[in-house]
Amino acid sequence: MAQPLFSLDGESLITPQSVTNHRHPSDKTAEADLLATAEAEFVLIMSLANQRFSAGNDLAEATEWLIAQMHDLRWKYGPAVWQGLIPIIQAHPSAKIMQQCPFTRWSFEKPRGYSGDASLIDFIYGHEAVAHEVAKSTPLGLNIFEYTRNAPGPVAVRERRDILTEYVDMVAAEKGPETEILTVAAGHLREAENSQALKNGGMKRWVALDQDPLSIASISSQFHGTCIEPIDGSVRGLLAKKHKIGTFDFIYAAGLYDYLTDKVAIRLTQVCMDMLKPGGMFLYANFSDEMADDGYMESYMNWELLQRSEADMWRVTNASADPNTVDSKVWFGANRNIIYSTIKKRS
Ligand SMILES: C[S@@+](CC[C@H](N)C(=O)[O-])C[C@H]1O[C@@H](n2cnc3c(N)ncnc32)[C@H](O)[C@@H]1O
Incomplete structure (x- = not known):
């Protein structure tokens, strides 16, 4: 390695x-x-x-x-x-x-x-x-x-990318051209490739944060001239409120919570909830404990993940936001290999 x-x-x-x-x-x-x-x-x-x-x-x-x-x-x-x-x-x-x-x-x-x-x-x-x-x-x-x-795992990951594009476009359609979006652990931000809102100038800014300078460089070059703002930053920086990036209508993280303990996952979710505007939504995805490829991934691929059950997701979600101030959901993707939670702040 x-x-x-x-x-x-x-x-x-x-x-x-x-x-x-x-x-x-x-x-x-x-x-x-x-x-x-x-x-x-x-x-x-x-x-x-x-x-x-x-x-x-x-x-x-x-x-x-x-x-x-x-x-x-x-x-x-x-x-x-x-x-x-x-x-x-x-x-x-x-x-x-x-x-x-x-x-x-x-x-x-x-x-x-x-x-x-x-x-x-x-x-x-x-x-x-x-x-x-x-x-x-x-x-x-x-x-x-x-x-x-x-x-099944990769099929679910492709669906996850498409779900993210749909959520971004849906939020932009609802909130209009002033929409502000934050992607945490953006990787190469491939979900932006098919976003109609991005293509049509339907949002104000889309901040994409990742710890890996190569990922940030890839986003910078591919999306140069758009409203996407790549930021070389980390979960630790977010937890320490080091990144002064304002507030958002939609914040999401995919491919990240699979590596976060409950303690860090809850702290990060709380920080993200604080960065939401009234009526804003947070979404996080996690490989579920029903995934089929885990043995192959952990052995031949040397790729270990923290899988979460529906109850695990609810534990993180409920510990991160006062249920009286939010509307939360936990739901599976089509083949149940990835599980999602959305937490919507009431206006
Ligand atoms: C599995 S990729 C997911 C990329 C993208 N979100 C997607 O769904 O295709 C995970 C990304 O998380 C980033 N990452 C992991 N830990 C991080 C941390 N502590 N702070 C910021 N980024 C992190 C990695 O650099 C990598 O780009």
Whole structure:
């Protein structure tokens, strides 16, 4: 894993080790008891997977099967054993095969020095910015990619991008040309590419904040001359109220809460609620605990996330705003791999 060329603010658990340290206080006894059994089961799964891969006739189906097996293994043995199994999976020869998939490889190698960088999400979006990386892949890698990019998690991420565009356009249609929007952890702000309100000058400003200078540079060059204002900033800066950026009609964060503990998630939501104008809305998204690709992501992709259930989302939402002053909702995307909460401040 490369070292980031900027300092991580420490508020997001965006390295696998930081997630692990937070989530799983080590339980060595349980691990030792069950790890050998789990490893034997993994070896059996891999021998079946190898047969499917060597037969070579339906690699996408073989990858789908393997992803489902990793999910089952993760849930069957529980967090402590699963944490012990991850390095075994990553050292297995199958990892070299799976990493021929450009999306899996990027996630595993972490060229930006942390998990879930905006270029990784570009593989999911099928964006031209990563076409050169995809083009370097072997035919086998491309076949695997065909499944990994169409697995339930990535399908939900593409829907999330479209939902964000819809919300931005809906708020701009309601509030008119004075609309002000803030995106926290904007990445490459791909949801802006299809925004009609942006295209038609239907808003006053769209502030896009991210900690990664490369993401900010990408937004600056792509959206130069529009009302988008990129800001090199962090969750920590927002919590410390360091960024003097005013108030907004709509604030949202996608691909961020998956790395925030409840404590930081609640503090950030409170700060964002304070930056809303009366009648403004805050939205955050999180991978749900029903997601299907978690075992594959955490092992072959070395991409750990804090998944949240519906109850977890309500806990964060209700702790962040006085229910008497807001109208809140928690709802799933179409395939239930991503869950959303919206908190609307009453006028
Ligand atoms: C998974 S990407 C999501 C990008 C975009 N929101 C999307 O939905 O495609 C996560 C982004 O969060 C940013 N990020 C993570 N932790 C952050 C922090 N503590 N402060 C600011 N940005 C952060 C990363 O730099 C990265 O660009």
